[in-house]
Amino acid sequence: MQARKAMIEKLEKEGGGPGNQAIAKVNKVQRSTSFGVPNANSIKQMLLDWCRAKTRSYEHVNIQNFSSSWSNGMAFCALVHNFFPDAFDYDSLSPSNRRQNFEVAFDAAEKLVDCPQLLDVDDMVKMREPDWKCVYTYLQEFYRGLVTKGLVKTKNSS
Template identity: 35%
Template sequence: MQAAPQMQRRPSNIQGGDEFWIDVQKKAFTRWANSYLSDRAQVITDLYTDLGDGLRLISLLELLTDAPFPSYTKEPRFRIHKLENLNMVFGFLAKEHVMVTNIGSSDILDGNGKLILGLMWTIIKRYQVGDIAVDGVSGKEGLLLWCNQLLAPLHFHVSNFTTNWSNGVAFCYLVHALQPALLPNVVDWCDLHSAMENLATAFSLLEAHFAIPSLLSPEDLQGKVDEKSVLTGTTQWTAAFESAAHVPTWATPFTKRDQPLVAKTQVSFAALGPIMALLYPAKGPIHKPSTE
């Protein structure tokens, strides 16, 4: 499906089709950006139109990098001023060695939906997913390793960020790893409840008890699951682990800024797996993730 620059037609929730993943990504990326922009009392209502003046993109990048932008037009009224702001965004990304291809300032200003989603994913991949490193493994693979180290005491393993998460079990088990008292009998709970109930429970507990907004809805993980949206949502959980008092420091994912510390301590998550199994003994049979 070719991208329509004006993106006036609302994508429909047709599971398995382009329209569905576009809708899921748009919602997830919007909520992700708003979780940062709230610090500046800014909000994105429509991802395809609200980035057009460059202001929210500038704020987002400043918040992600702690690097202030030089002077820019803070009240852009004319197209030329909006394009200048957007050009600064792309110039900033180039200096950060973030590769952005086949998209320009006019695409953002004109509301090209698919290209805007592509830009947002590039930013998320670089500054959120790409900043995670565990045992020398970074990015998506590092996040997957981190999840599996936390899920290991419950004899649960995930191998992807799509089908393995659709039944909600992995999310519920992560809630248990984060705060066992919230789901003390998590194995029995997941056995007795549906996928939609498991997902709704995990998302609501995370938001209610740790102020981590859910980027996804249970419906978003039914049918064909969008990997980028699940990755974006799962990275939000790392902040909860960093703030949880009972979780040992080794259980929090390192960012690339922490690599010198990692090299000195040589912490091995694999070696700590048996210890976690003693601290959090699993009950019931071994669970296999959904592959359908």
């Protein structure tokens, strides 16, 4: 770090064109050291993209966010059904029967993946759009449960 400071000071004393470009290069190198480390926004986007990919072929599901896209329970059901197709009959579900959808998805996720029921069915039915932070947290737990069961591979899992 001291060597870097000394180099910057030397370049600043030399002033003018080439020195300023060298300082910019040194600063650019420093900032780029964090490249590749996921931040909260990129992790959130990766989870959203993963959910979208896993539910793409399901009718009545169009995941665009962590709130309104989950409001009728069909996305939760599709996500669980993708990993456990024998757990329930997805085709028998209806977007208009929100309570049943939440119950089916949350019960199956708890039973099959040990995913805690962090979302309350009554609360989900009362809200027009669920709180995105609650949905995001629940989906993280569901994903973690799948990883623990070996159903999802991560870079760190063998």
